[in-house]
Amino acid sequence: MGEVTLGLFGFGNVGRAVARVLLEKGREFEERYGLKFNVVGVADTSALIWDPEGLDLREVLEVKERFGRLSEWRNDYEVYELPPGEAVAEINADLVVDVTNDREAHTWHLRALESGKGVITSNKPPLAFHYAEIIEAAEKRGLPYLFEATVMAGTPIIGLLRETLLGDRVESIEAVLNGTTTYILSRMEEGLGFEEALKEAQKLGIAERDPSGDILGIDAGYKATILHCLAFYPITFDEISRRGIDEITSEDVRKARENGKTLRLVAKVEEGRVSVEPLEVPRSSPLAVSSTQNAAVIKTDLLGELVIRGAGAGLKETASGVVSDIIKAALGIV
Numbered sequence: 533m534g535e536v537t538l539g540l541f542g543f544g545n546v547g548r549a550v551a552r553v554l555l556e557k558g559r560e561f562e563e564r565y566g567l568k569f570n571v572v573g574v575a576d577t578s579a580l581i582w583d584p585e586g587l588d589l590r591e592v593l594e595v596k597e598r599f600g601r602l603s604e605w606r607n608d609y610e611v612y613e614l615p616p617g618e619a620v621a622e623i624n625a626d627l628v629v630d631v632t633n634d635r636e637a638h639t640w641h642l643r644a645l646e647s648g649k650g651v652i653t654s655n656k657p658p659l660a661f662h663y664a665e666i667i668e669a670a671e672k673r674g675l676p677y678l679f680e681a682t683v684m685a686g687t688p689i690i691g692l693l694r695e696t697l698l699g700d701r702v703e704s705i706e707a708v709l710n711g712t713t714t715y716i717l718s719r720m721e722e723g724l725g726f727e728e729a730l731k732e733a734q735k736l737g738i739a740e741r742d743p744s745g746d747i748l749g750i751d752a753g754y755k756a757t758i759l760h761c762l763a764f765y766p767i768t769f770d771e772i773s774r775r776g777i778d779e780i781t782s783e784d785v786r787k788a789r790e791n792g793k794t795l796r797l798v799a800k801v802e803e804g805r806v807s808v809e810p811l812e813v814p815r816s817s818p819l820a821v822s823s824t825q826n827a828a829v830i831k832t833d834l835l836g837e838l839v840i841r842g843a844g845a846g847l848k849e850t851a852s853g854v855v856s857d858i859i860k861a862a863l864g865i866v
């Protein structure tokens with residue numbers, strides 16, 4: 533049995549979903565892969581809880597859910613107030629799992645790699661702004677740096693581009709990569725105004741209290757940037773062109789409908805050119821997705837057209853991508 537130690541940074545919705553999968557499927561992973569995961573550190577913004585022997589994830593979940601802050605921990609484990617840069621260097625983890633929303637996390641991803649640890653992340657900005665530097669650092673040291681859940685949650689578009697289509701040359705990718713905007717546009721088709729649809733999405737927890745990341749196309753832009761880095765060469769988010777759905781009116785939605793089409797926030801990725809904007813797509817198009825589904829149409833020289841569609845958000849769905857990466861990295865270590 534190969535034991536692999538993990539440091540889990542971020543214990544919000546996704547972090548806790550990952551912890552639950554590790555708890556519930558621990559035995560299955562031992563049987564299927566001969567892998568035993570031992571979580572030695574868990575961090576939120578209040579504290580890092582660390583035990584080199586391993587933490588009881590059930591207890592850590594209980595504390596976070598009861599008190600909202602890991603710093604409330606009153607048990608035997610050590611509770612530290614280390615910034616993540618120091619924490620990743622200090623803890624005895626083989627793999628650092630970043631499921632935070634820390635925009636500056638690239639600094640401590642690099643620190644983790646420098647101290648010999650692989651990194652798994654669902655956090656987009658480190659890749660959308662620092663792809664080249666991070667991947668070079670990982671390759672130089674022969675360490676895994678995996679990020680399946682950054683685009684389309686657990687739907688494996690990253691693995692497809694990075695590990696499967698190795699002989700193909702990608703010509704273009706067109707994709708709907710943000711479920712919140714799809715929800716708002718769908719509700720507008722059903723008669724709601726933009727503000728009403730947005731408020732409803734916020735009430736249902738589909739849109740965040742500050743919805744700008746979704747409606748201005750920033751989230752889709754991060755994802756499209758990452759796809760360009762994989763399919764072609766590294767660029768940064770600052771180089772893409774982006775228009776959100778904030779200026780879409782009920783009239784625009786009605787016109788699309790009259791043309792037998794539907795409005796979606798579409799990312800287009802071609803060599804040297806990335807755009808995100810609301811576009812009319814035919815109702816029969818694979819991009820005419822509903823709800824939080826995402827879809828991408830990938831064109832390559834050998835395979836032609838390939839469509840990948842699946843969940844683009846959700847906790848179990850995102851945990852699927854993160855845990856797959858953890859297993860992939862662990863299999864390379866043991």
Ligand SMILES: NC(=O)c1ccc[n+]([C@@H]2O[C@H](COP(=O)([O-])OP(=O)(O)OC[C@H]3O[C@@H](n4cnc5c(N)ncnc54)[C@H](OP(=O)(O)O)[C@@H]3O)[C@@H](O)[C@H]2O)c1
Binds near residue numbers: 575631
């Ligand atoms: N939710 C989804 O469906 C989904 C899908 C794909 C990707 N993602 C990405 O996954 C990440 C997590 O999403 P989420 O929904 O779980 O967000 P969330 O509920 O807001 O959780 C974020 C967690 O990160 C912690 N955190 C932030 N900065 C930190 C730092 N420097 N060091 C340690 N912990 C830190 C927060 O601590 P506190 O608890 O103390 O605030 C919180 O526990 C985000 O990058 C998101 O974009 C999410």
